Amino acid sequence: MDPASPRVVRALLEQHQFRIKKKFGQNFLVDGNIINKILNAAELSNMDVVVEIGPGVGALTYRLAQKARRVVAVEIDRTVFPLLAETLDGLDNITLVEADALKTDFDRLVRERAGAPANGYKVVANLPYYITTPLIMHLLEGHLGARKIIVMVQEEVARRLIASPGAKDYGALTVAANYYAVVELAFKVPRTVFLPRPEVDSAVISMTVRKSPAVCVKNEQVYFALVRAAFQQRRKTLLNALGNLNKEFSRDKWLNILRQAEIDPVRRGETLNLREFARLADVYDQCR
Structure with missing residues (x-):
């Protein structure tokens, strides 16, 4: 058979x-x-x-x-x-x-x-x-x-x-x-x-x-929450899309976080690679 x-x-x-x-x-x-x-x-x-x-x-x-x-x-x-x-x-x-x-x-x-x-x-x-x-x-x-x-x-x-x-x-x-x-x-x-x-x-x-993740992040939960937020409204710029992740953060605070992470705030989430998401997540985690 x-x-x-x-x-x-x-x-x-x-x-x-x-x-x-x-x-x-x-x-x-x-x-x-x-x-x-x-x-x-x-x-x-x-x-x-x-x-x-x-x-x-x-x-x-x-x-x-x-x-x-x-x-x-x-x-x-x-x-x-x-x-x-x-x-x-x-x-x-x-x-x-x-x-x-x-x-x-x-x-x-x-x-x-x-x-x-x-x-x-x-x-x-x-x-x-x-x-x-x-x-x-x-x-x-x-x-x-x-x-x-x-x-x-x-x-x-x-x-x-x-x-x-x-x-x-x-x-x-x-x-x-x-x-x-x-x-x-x-x-x-x-x-x-x-x-x-x-x-x-x-x-x-x-x-x-992988024996260890592709990128090193301080908080995996924060990393993936940020990734989800960036793609939920993928046509929006990161500055606008990330506002839903933390309602307590003002637009100026998000602008500052993106600048610290060396990411242009007018970029969309769909353009970030894993390393950039990790960098952004670590800066955001420090500012919470």
Whole structure:
């Protein structure tokens, strides 16, 4: 049985009378060439522990298990487990876990199900579109055991993750992801390799988690609050956009903060790089 074959997957779904659930963003990957490219991007060895989110019918899971020491697959939909029992039959290095990925402590999960790998673990996932952004941030924030994250996302989200300052796709997600990881586009994926076919194309993003953040800031909470404020009204100048961050600060005080940070007050937030946001956040934090 080849779980990457469209014919096999259709027969499996019919056999189990399985109904695709849009609420879980179920678009099953059915292309062996794309799976090979994902495996190459993940750079797996037989010493690796891999966390897969949303195994679906197991096409990627099957190949991950052939490459890695152990695969821990997290699936929210219990009804796919009988299908996975068939497609993954004979593989003893896979642990299936029924859980909501957004509520899962992946560091703890890996410790409990695979021991504590000395070199950390890798995350590989075909992310459901409806939770892509929150799940990426959940993976990056506080889960220091993950050293590499390979995710399939909507092409639109991929553009946002790799955008440069000043680009129309550059935003708070760009800043946050690149703060925690080195983010690269691995390759694009056409919508035709999924069953059922989604309405948009996808892309695979490679994120190598940094040992320390890209920039040093005195207060991360302040840093990200300032970033969000700068992009909430992205067409406004920083002087006007940041007023909502602290209503007690006068326009003149914000003007002084921007000047201390050596940032032109008429610039827009979408033009600042991570280092400039860090500089501005530290000055603002001192003046609070």
